[in-house]
Amino acid sequence: MSKTLSRNLTSKNPRMVRGEGIYLFDAEGRRYIDGASGSALVCNIGHGVKEVAAVMTPQAEELAYNPFHCSRSLAYEEMAERLIRLAPQGFGKVFSVSSGSEAVENAVKFGRQYQVARGLPSKHLVISRWQSYHGNTLGALACSGYTGRRRKHAPIFKDAVHIPPAFCYRCYFEKNYPSCELKCARALENAILQEGPENVSAFIAEPVVGAALGGAPAPPGYFQKIREICNKYDVLFIADEVMCGLGRAGASFAIENWSVTPDLIASGKGLGSGYFPMAASLISDAVSNTVQAKGAAFEGVHTCCGHLLGSRVATVILDYMVKNDLARNSKEQGRRLLQGLEEIKTRHASVGDVRGLGLMCGVEFVKDKATKEPFPPELKVAERVMDACMERGLIVFPGHGAVDGTAGDHLLIGPPLVITSSQVTALLEILSDAIDAVKKEILN
Numbered sequence: 529m530s531k532t533l534s535r536n537l538t539s540k541n542p543r544m545v546r547g548e549g550i551y552l553f554d555a556e557g558r559r560y561i562d563g564a565s566g567s568a569l570v571c572n573i574g575h576g577v578k579e580v581a582a583v584m585t586p587q588a589e590e591l592a593y594n595p596f597h598c599s600r601s602l603a604y605e606e607m608a609e610r611l612i613r614l615a616p617q618g619f620g621k622v623f624s625v626s627s628g629s630e631a632v633e634n635a636v637k638f639g640r641q642y643q644v645a646r647g648l649p650s651k652h653l654v655i656s657r658w659q660s661y662h663g664n665t666l667g668a669l670a671c672s673g674y675t676g677r678r679r680k681h682a683p684i685f686k687d688a689v690h691i692p693p694a695f696c697y698r699c700y701f702e703k704n705y706p707s708c709e710l711k712c713a714r715a716l717e718n719a720i721l722q723e724g725p726e727n728v729s730a731f732i733a734e735p736v737v738g739a740a741l742g743g744a745p746a747p748p749g750y751f752q753k754i755r756e757i758c759n760k761y762d763v764l765f766i767a768d769e770v771m772c773g774l775g776r777a778g779a780s781f782a783i784e785n786w787s788v789t790p791d792l793i794a795s796g797k798g799l800g801s802g803y804f805p806m807a808a809s810l811i812s813d814a815v816s817n818t819v820q821a822k823g824a825a826f827e828g829v830h831t832c833c834g835h836l837l838g839s840r841v842a843t844v845i846l847d848y849m850v851k852n853d854l855a856r857n858s859k860e861q862g863r864r865l866l867q868g869l870e871e872i873k874t875r876h877a878s879v880g881d882v883r884g885l886g887l888m889c890g891v892e893f894v895k896d897k898a899t900k901e902p903f904p905p906e907l908k909v910a911e912r913v914m915d916a917c918m919e920r921g922l923i924v925f926p927g928h929g930a931v932d933g934t935a936g937d938h939l940l941i942g943p944p945l946v947i948t949s950s951q952v953t954a955l956l957e958i959l960s961d962a963i964d965a966v967k968k969e970i971l972n
């Protein structure tokens with residue numbers, strides 16, 4: 529009997545022992561296409577990259593960890609320099625942590641420190657969106673709009689204000705793009721006015737929604753409108769790029785797809801690509817200079833911030849990403865993947881929507897394509913399809929709540945960014961076959 533806590537107490541998950549590129553191998557020698565890059569959309573550079581392994585032991589032998597409160601390291605400086613090179617213009621500072629949740633919370637706290645530093649201490653509220661995911665620690669969960677993960681804990685955190693998501697397939701306003709005139713973005717203005725701009729510190733959003741909506745990018749023009757509203761009311765814009773950043777959405781940072789510059793960015797997952805738990809908050813000069821002008825250092829601290837060995841690993845990963853032009857491959861193969869998913873949608877009555885940007889794609893299942901009626905949550909359709917994929921050698925990531933926070937089944941599909949065209953085809957074939965199998969079981 530295992531002594532570890534797992535996400536699923538009943539399942540007999542295979543024991544993974546080896547990885548190579550987009551493939552994972554279990555203890556029985558079975559090969560899987562890792563269509564989720566780990567849990568979830570983490571291992572951007574692929575498994576078993578020798579360049580990463582090559583630096584780990586020597587660096588650990590030399591020095592793995594330095595006291596962050598009273599010393600510096602070249603590794604951290606180099607990692608930060610690489611990240612800033614990839615970031616939108618105007619970003620100059622990096623604060624590295626161990627998880628995306630910490631990266632989000634520190635971005636929020638840095639924003640708050642900025643408001644206090646410039647003499648606006650009433651600005652404290654964070655506005656976020658329903659059907660979003662910003663992490664599982666209490667502060668990040670308060671920002672999240674992922675009902676299944678937050679409802680039980682809501683009484684013990686200080687909640688953010690939530691506005692509707694930018695989700696055209698199930699538009700909260702029952703409009704169609706572009707005649708909707710981006711009501712979902714305008715909802716931010718209403719929320720700011722409702723709370724009072726003098727009380728609002730920041731708005732946080734994922735450019736492409738991951739776990740909560742299954743690869744749903746905001747429509748064109750959305751973040752331009754959001755930026756305009758934030759500027760108008762002196763509210764910071766935090767882009768949560770923990771999942772969609774670092775090549776995942778076909779660009780170094782996903783927000784580039786809207787040609788918009790946020791004030792703060794939360795980065796994670798791909799930064800350590802599963803080789804090391806690395807994440808980071810990126811801070812724009814306008815924000816960090818204001819805080820520093822007051823002679824204040826950032827007040828964030830964690831045991832592993834600026835981790836030396838982690839920084840060394842992340843530097844190699846970022847170099848690998850640039851050298852192999854993974855953002856471009858993500859864009860190209862993402863197009864191919866989405867096209868294949870579109871074909872699957874036409875063939876399968878249970879596939880209501882497919883969506884995505886770069887190699888961050890999603891499939892939403894429906895009982896009725898015309899009405900978009902979801903399957904009853906107790907049928908666990910997303911898990912069933914995931915299990916059927918697993919049996920056939922493909923790992924995907926299931927999610928729920930696209931309709932109302934509870935109902936709605938989707939899969940997130942995001943293989944490592946090194947995937948090739950023929951591997952995309954193989955992935956699609958397994959997925960289609962798995963959907964067929966589940967259909968036979970329950971769908972019809």
Ligand SMILES: Cc1ncc(COP(=O)(O)O)c(C=O)c1O
Nearest residue numbers: 627628629661662663738770771
């Ligand atoms: C967009 C987004 N933000 C934050 C997080 C939290 O990251 P972590 O699980 O590393 O704390 C996640 C994790 O899935 C995420 O997808």
